[in-house]
Amino acid sequence: xxxxxxxxxxxxxxxxxxxxxxxxxxxxLPLQNDSSSDLESSxxxxxxxxxxxxxxxxxxxxxxxxxxxxxxxxxxxxxxFALTAGLSALGDTKVVVFxxxxxxxxxxISMGLGGYLxxxxxxxxxxxxxxxTESQTMTDPAGVTDTISDxxxxxxxxxxxxxxLTRHLSTSPMLPSFLMNFHxxxxxPSGSRAFICALxxxxxxxxxxxxxxxxxxxxxxxxAFIALRWSIATMVVALFLFGYGKTxxxxxxxxxxxxxxxxxxxxxxxxxxxxxxxSAMGLVKGFQLMASSGSDGGEH
Numbered sequence: 001x002x003x004x005x006x007x008x009x010x011x012x013x014x015x016x017x018x019x020x021x022x023x024x025x026x027x028x029l030p031l032q033n034d035s036s037s038d039l040e041s042s043x044x045x046x047x048x049x050x051x052x053x054x055x056x057x058x059x060x061x062x063x064x065x066x067x068x069x070x071x072x073x074x075x076x077x078x079x080x081f082a083l084t085a086g087l088s089a090l091g092d093t094k095v096v097v098f099x100x101x102x103x104x105x106x107x108x109i110s111m112g113l114g115g116y117l118x119x120x121x122x123x124x125x126x127x128x129x130x131x132x133t134e135s136q137t138m139t140d141p142a143g144v145t146d147t148i149s150d151x152x153x154x155x156x157x158x159x160x161x162x163x164x165l166t167r168h169l170s171t172s173p174m175l176p177s178f179l180m181n182f183h184x185x186x187x188x189p190s191g192s193r194a195f196i197c198a199l200x201x202x203x204x205x206x207x208x209x210x211x212x213x214x215x216x217x218x219x220x221x222x223x224a225f226i227a228l229r230w231s232i233a234t235m236v237v238a239l240f241l242f243g244y245g246k247t248x249x250x251x252x253x254x255x256x257x258x259x260x261x262x263x264x265x266x267x268x269x270x271x272x273x274x275x276x277x278x279s280a281m282g283l284v285k286g287f288q289l290m291a292s293s294g295s296d297g298g299e300h
Contacts, residue, residue: 072204
């Protein structure tokens with residue numbers, strides 16, 4: 001019996017709170033003889049729905065990829081925006097452009113490396129857990145048997161079926177994989193996971209941070225405040241759309257309730273970006289005043 005067979009069987013049973021008596025009758029009838037052949041036939045009944053599930057899953061975007069993109073974009077749309085807004089207080093467009101580009105490149109590299117190291121740590125954690133699980137199956141079979149029974153407990157499976165599944169899995173070479181999937185709930189990370197994570201976060205950060213910097217490329221060297229106004233207008237729209245899309249991606253796109261959540265998420269992103277940019281500008285202005293007052297005091 002493979003892990004996919006177990007997945008099909010478990011998907012046919014709901015947890016205790018949602019258990020259906022009709023579904024129990026459907027699977028109890030072919031299992032009265034309590035034999036392994038009956039067990040295999042019951043798992044075959046759970047398989048017809050798998051092709052549709054696999055076909056549907058193939059169209060779903062990887063959640064981890066979306067999460068990495070959101071991390072990169074959210075940081076990229078706030079930190080560089082605050083920096084460029086603060087540097088605009090100096091009134092020199094070149095300073096804003098050079099400082100903004102330097103921060104973008106350094107920030108993208110830093111965020112990408114952080115994502116890479118985080119993904120590598122996940123891989124190492126998975127391997128360590130797998131090694132420990134394989135060792136446990138060899139040294140503590142009684143404990144593993146109890147663990148298997150605990151996995152099936154929430155599904156209210158017939159006792160003889162649980163006993164047969166436990167007996168079969170205890171001698172199966174796929175037991176470590178079963179425990180990793182259903183006990184530790186860990187999926188094996190792909191070999192390219194770390195690289196893709198780093199690239200996604202770095203690109204998200206750079207793209208998100210480049211948006212508020214764009215207006216400064218189209219104004220004169222002393223028109224930083226004009227570019228700042230365009231940058232603020234652009235970022236208000238970009239932050240709102242990003243916050244709206246990020247929220248609705250999780251909660252859903254249809255329905256007045258989801259739309260309201262999206263609007264709140266968009267306004268929150270605008271508020272966060274506005275506070276960050278305003279704080280940066282205030283600090284730069286404060287430092288300028290301190291420097292000018294210090295120079296005036298030195299002259300006197």
